[in-house]
Amino acid sequence: xxxxxxxxxxxxxxxxxxxxxxxxxxxxxxxxxxxxxxxxxxxxxxxxxxxxxxxxxxxxxxxxxxxxxxxxxxxxxxxxxxxxxxxxxxxxxxxxxxxxxxxxxxxxxxxxxxxxxxxxxxxxxxxxxxxxxxxxxxxxxxxxxxxxxxxxxxxxxxxxxxxxxxxxxxxxxxxxxxxxx
Numbered sequence: 001x002x003x004x005x006x007x008x009x010x011x012x013x014x015x016x017x018x019x020x021x022x023x024x025x026x027x028x029x030x031x032x033x034x035x036x037x038x039x040x041x042x043x044x045x046x047x048x049x050x051x052x053x054x055x056x057x058x059x060x061x062x063x064x065x066x067x068x069x070x071x072x073x074x075x076x077x078x079x080x081x082x083x084x085x086x087x088x089x090x091x092x093x094x095x096x097x098x099x100x101x102x103x104x105x106x107x108x109x110x111x112x113x114x115x116x117x118x119x120x121x122x123x124x125x126x127x128x129x130x131x132x133x134x135x136x137x138x139x140x141x142x143x144x145x146x147x148x149x150x151x152x153x154x155x156x157x158x159x160x161x162x163x164x165x166x167x168x169x170x171x172x173x174x175x176x177x178x179x180x181x
């Protein structure tokens with residue numbers, strides 16, 4: 001499944017479940033996080049990174065990205081020689097971590113984020129759920145996975161792990177920047 005397809009399917013199905021879903025570049029400026037899923041009745045929201053099978057392909061588009069975050073992506077490639085594990089790491093730490101840093105809205109689309117708890121989440125095809133469980137466990141992340149109609153899995157990360165993601169990304173960038181010292 002391609003990333004854009006997965007985003008469209010996810011948005012449709014999450015809205016059918018009664019959740020408010022905002023999309024990057026459509027509902028708020030910027031490209032990260034991919035989605036914001038709001039549970040207004042529970043006082044929490046999730047910043048979501050979408051990881052489709054084309055993001056994990058070999059060579060992974062996540063790892064060959066030469067943008068602003070190429071240094072931390074390169075770190076993932078070197079730390080995890082297995083291409084798919086490195087692609088998961090880049091998706092979680094580089095993209096989701098960056099999305100958590102970038103999303104600084106206090107209020108948007110009628111939601112008041114300043115009074116809500118912030119969590120990180122992943123969406124990926126159900127076909128890679130077993131692989132995702134292995135990788136997330138390997139990364140020592142605490143998570144809860146919810147399969148939606150056998151199409152995709154919504155995985156919610158714990159609040160402490162949510163806080164660690166952007167820190168891990170900055171640490172990767174620091175290590176890469178200071179590797180010659």
